[in-house]
Amino acid sequence: GAGVSQSPSNKVTEKGKDVELRCDPISGHTALYWYRQSLGQGLEFLIYFQGNSAPDKSGLPSDRFSAERTGGSVSTLTIQRTQQEDSAVYLCASSLIWGTPDYEQYFGPGTRLTVT
């Protein structure tokens, strides 16, 4: 079936503008993650959604960052008043079953955000 998709694939925005990044997880996957990867760096966890539970927002770097997941499926990551240090690749991942050991995360291709 279809994998995780993200849109847009590339986004260039001016400093101070708001941006929205979209993630469509694999159908039926209950867990959804957002990560950020700056140039030459590892992946940095941002936020996690699992079913109807309250999301784990502990990785969000500032209150300019927020995310929501509608209907337990599509998720949107919003960055308000973008700064140049927000430039990175934003990756979304989903996984099938929470609470079992035999699971892995399936990643989307990412959105490359450039703040000028």
Added chain:
Amino acid sequence: DAKTTQPPSMDCAEGRAANLPCNHSTISGNEYVYWYRQIHSQGPQYIIHGLKNNETNEMASLIITEDRKSSTLILPHATLRDTAVYYCIPARGGYQKVTFGTGTKLQVIP
């Protein structure tokens, strides 16, 4: 979560086995060892995971030491398409709030 140590880079000749080590000496008893890789400009891809026993799938083999403080990912016949950054991640099953770290950049050489 357990801390990991991986060499920053490794080279491997095409067709030879690539052995990628990972030290995870602080791994806890309920943490699995997951391996992912990230090919340039793509999202990470799951490779394999294990708890105590060695594991093998169509992509790779995972050897975990008896004390579970280290593991080795083996790509038996490396190809140029295996050039990627490889991440070793101890994590509990289910919800994995993890930071992938910087991994090992494997370069397969023709």
